[in-house]
Amino acid sequence: MALSVISPNIPSNSHSPPLHKHHKHHAYLLNLLAKSTSLSQLKQIQAHTLRTTCPNFPDTLFLNTRIFHVSSLHDLDYTFHLFSQFQNPNSFVWNTLIRACANNEGKKEEVFGLYKSMLCDGSVMPDKYTFPIVLKACAYLFSIFEGRQLHCHVWKLGFGLDGYVNNSLIHFYGSCGCLDEAQSVFREMRERSVVSWNVIIDVLVRMGGFDEAVKLFREMKMVFEPDGYGMQSMISACAGLKSLALGMWCHCYVLRKFSSEVGESILLNNALVDMYCKCGAVDIATQVFERMKKRDIHSWNSMILGFAMHGKAEAALECFDCLVEEEELVPNSITFTGVLAACNHRGLVVEGRRYFDIMVNEYNIQPVLEHYGSLVDLLGRAGHIDEALDIIANMPMKPDVVIWRSILDACSKKNGGLELSEEVARQIFESERVDCSGAYVLLSRVYAVANRWNEVGLIRNWMTNKGVKKEPGCSSIEMYGISHEFFAGDTSHSSTKEIYKLLDVIDKRLETIGYVPDVSQAPMIDEEELVDGKRHSLRLHSERLAIAYGLLNLPPGVPIRVFKNLRVCNDCHNVTKLISKIYNVDIIVRDRTRFHHFRNGSCSCMDYW
DNA sequence: GTAGGGTTAG
Known part of the structure; x- marks a missing residue:
């Protein structure tokens, strides 16, 4: 049943108000809609609309579309219900529905299906608004196959020159790791906005192309004034390049260009904290962190991780306590990665065991390989190799090379356990990983510590024969x-x-x-x-x-x-x-x-x- | 006359 005829009591055309009154009423309802803040308010307005408007007027259809749009911001189920009432949903209605799904955690998988339904519907075609929504969902889901199809449709339907669509394509390809495609879309764009530049720079930063990102940023600066997004990517690039000088330049630029907003922007400040930590200036990071007006869990995580990286375990753990006590935020998996790293870097065995326990039992966080790795490394380095092996044996997942290397490392440091070392090395060599050069080096170190120079030479020969390339120290x-x-x-x-x-x-x-x-x-x-x-x-x-x-x-x-x-x-x-x-x-x-x-x-x- | 693009951390 169509939305416009949902109620049997709707006044017929003959009872409708005169046209000028009708327009006034329509404007009144639109105004109410704009001010509504909840689903229940929306439903009241909808009821009012049904009672007081003429169902087949184009204006009423428009009003229903607006109602539909507002509902899509509140309740997905209700939105689907309303959608089913449209006899011939236009592209706006389809886009609204698709967007509602795309913005809903757990419903993103349905986005491409809806897009297909839209195509199959026959009476309506995707427009330039459709593609950014669907592409974003594909980027999120790494749906490279679907995204490529969309790229074809974009050109077939004549949206190949649209700036928004192209920005979305760049972002989609970048998210899926297709740097070449992302760059070629960027290169072939006729008119690039500041967003186009931001997106391609961000893609590069994410893929580790920091130098290239900086280069593009300089090019962009000749055409556009960088905005907060661009600066954020740039600051991350500085973190990647470990370039304190450039990072500080970015910080200054940001303060000069949009001083008032900087204090408010969590994202920008988080990037700064992260950058200063990674560039070795943990003291400046602390200052930025303390001056932040608002912090989210990422801010705390960056700071905890920063302290941990700098061997400031006490500060990291103190930070964790503050986070738990003073803020309404809940620690997540990454938080504990930082906390465990802090314990690890200072050899705090007792604390490490305790926090691991807190993570699992108080916060119900399922440990991932990195958490196990941290604990195993900590125990191994402190000489509790048996306990570490015990943990490996009881992990729900297969140990990776990193974990075995921790054990091997521990064996080589503790001068002994030659048999264990050999066994562990065998595990590493037999694992599917290609990159086991580190294991060769460590094993040779174990032999060197034990003064077994023959074996050391033997390993060198293996490495040469098997063509194992050691990552050169740099x-x-x-x-x-x-x-x-x-x-x-x-x-x-x-x-x-x-x-x-x-x-x-x-x-x-x-x-x-x-x-x-x-x-x-x-x-x-x-x-x-x-x-x-x-x-x-x-x-x-x-x-x-x-x-x-x-x-x-x-x-x-x-x-x-x-x-x-x-x-x-x-x-x-x-x-x-x-x-x-x-x-x-x-x-x-x-x-x-x-x-x-x-x-x-x-x-x-x-x-x- | 209705809407749209980009969010870090190990």
Whole structure:
């Protein structure tokens, strides 16, 4: 039954008010609709409409469409009910229904089906408003097949030049990881709005193309004034690039351009907190965080994770307590990733076990692999290898390579458990993963610690024969906005001569204060280095080169910030501590998982690393 | 005359 004839008591045309009164009444109802805030209010207006308007007037149809639209903002079931009353829903009505589903958690799967029904309906065609809605749902569901079909329809139906549709296509392809398609849609657009730029830049940032994102941002700046969205992506790019200088520039830009809004924007501030944490400036991150007027769970998570990364376990746990006590927010899975990481990075075994328990029993959060990984790593490093193995055995999912590597790592640190190490290494090699170079390196380290140099050589041969490529150690240091990269044993930098000269000096000074290098930690550059030049190869760690470059070029008092792609090894940890003492300089090294703050011979991370 | 595009974290 059509909505317009739902009530049998509707006055017939002959009883309708004169036309001018009719218009007035219509405007009155529209005004009521605009002010309605709930479904019950809407239903009252609807009842009133049914009683007082003429069913077949175009104006009444329009009013019903408006009612339908408002209902779609409140209640999906009722919206479906109303939809069934339309005899010939137009594209506006279809779009409203599809959007209502798309905005409803758990109903997104039905969006493409509805789109198909719309096509099959025959009497109506999708319009330029339809595609952004459906594409967004496809982006959310990673429905690459459906999205591509939509792309074809867009061109067939003549919306290929619409800006909104194209922005949605870029976002869809980007979300599905199809960078090439996203870029080609962007390139072929006739008229790009600031949103087009924002979307493509955001896609690049999300896929790790930080340099490319910065490049595009600079291009965009020549045409458009960046808005909050664009700046947010840029700040994330800075976090990815670990470029504190550029990050601070973004912060300044944001403060200058839209100072009043910055305090209000949770998203922008969250990006800033995250960026400062990742760039090693946890103190600035704290300031931004504390000045925020409103915080959501992401803000807290970023801060907790930031503290954890910087080895500030106490601050992280304090932060967690604040979150629980003072705010109405509920910790989520990521929160506990941060909390467990904090415990892990400081070797807080008791706390780690406790928080894991709180997560599962108080918050009913199903632990994921990362939570287990953190706990296993924590226990393993503290020497509770049996307990760690126990947890692995009782996990509901298969352990991944990362977890086995934690165990292997623990075995190599604890100097022993050769059989266990071999068993674990076998597990890693047999797992389906291609990237097990880390396991080879660790196993060889286990043998090196045990002075089994034959096996060390054997593993090197395996690696060569099987074509296993070890990810080369790489460290970078930013100086006056320019990033300098060093690989282990690198001699390609223009200051190589000075760097190695300084390293010789450092070696001598270390020797005089009784430092004994740990041969097993030497970077594996080639076999001769490892076996013959044991002593020599130790100074070839990539971060040692970057630190030396920093010592040579930075003014006194300025902390040296180094980023490393792999983990900081034990030996480097010790040496860097000594360097920070000898040269009275703060050194901040960020490796794969955390920041190490070195000052006056000690480090914020645990000594037992 | 009715509506529309982009949300982080490990």
